[in-house]
Amino acid sequence: MxxxxxxxxxxxxxxxxxxxxxxxxxxxxxxxxxxxxxxxxxxxxxxxxxxxxxxxxxxxxxxxxxxxxxxxxxxxxxxxxxxxxIYGQPHHCHLRCLKCGAIVEFEDPLLICVEQKLAWRFGYLVKTHTLEVQGVCPQCQERLETGDDGGD
Ligand SMILES: [Zn+2]
Ligand SMILES: [Zn+2]
Structure with a gap:
């Protein structure tokens, strides 16, 4: 390489x-x-x-x-x-916390299935995808429960 x-x-x-x-x-x-x-x-x-x-x-x-x-x-x-x-690194997607901005990187083989399905369905030559899932991380959920939202 x-x-x-x-x-x-x-x-x-x-x-x-x-x-x-x-x-x-x-x-x-x-x-x-x-x-x-x-x-x-x-x-x-x-x-x-x-x-x-x-x-x-x-x-x-x-x-x-x-x-x-x-x-x-x-x-x-x-x-x-x-x-x-990204060079020489496996593809990953992101999970992002809407409260604190924390980022989790993940991969899921299901997404490759989705790519293949879309390629077949729309006749595309699929190269890559980007996916960001947004939510609230465990730490921020805890903070919300205790009523301390960090002044945000
Ligand atoms: Zn958070
Ligand atoms: Zn990343």
């Missing part, structure tokens, strides 16, 4: 773009980190490591990483995009 860096370099070359240290720093940080992030979080993590970078270059680099399939966008409906790296 090719490394993320190899894929990214090939993509950059194919697009006639320049490979910059900023882009490599961003890629490096994204691939060593597991979990979801947004632009601000990524920016802070890079700055904390003493890496000088502008938010603008993060904004410019993310579409490239999306386009070459190394990351995907996740919409937690809080007004801005979140991202996660």
């Amino acid at each position: 090719k490394s993320e860096l190899e894929i990214f370099k090939e993509y950059i070359r194919g697009q006639g773009l320049r490979q910059t240290p900023e882009r490599e720093n961003i890629l490096q940080e994204i691939t060593t980190f597991t979990g979801h992030f947004d632009v601000d979080e990524l920016y802070l993590r890079l700055r904390r490591q003493g890496i000088k970078i502008s938010k603008a270059s993060i904004y410019r680099t993310l579409p490239l990483l999306l386009d070459c399939g190394l990351i995907r966008e996740v919409d937690f409906t809080d007004g801005h995009w979140h991202y996660e790296s």
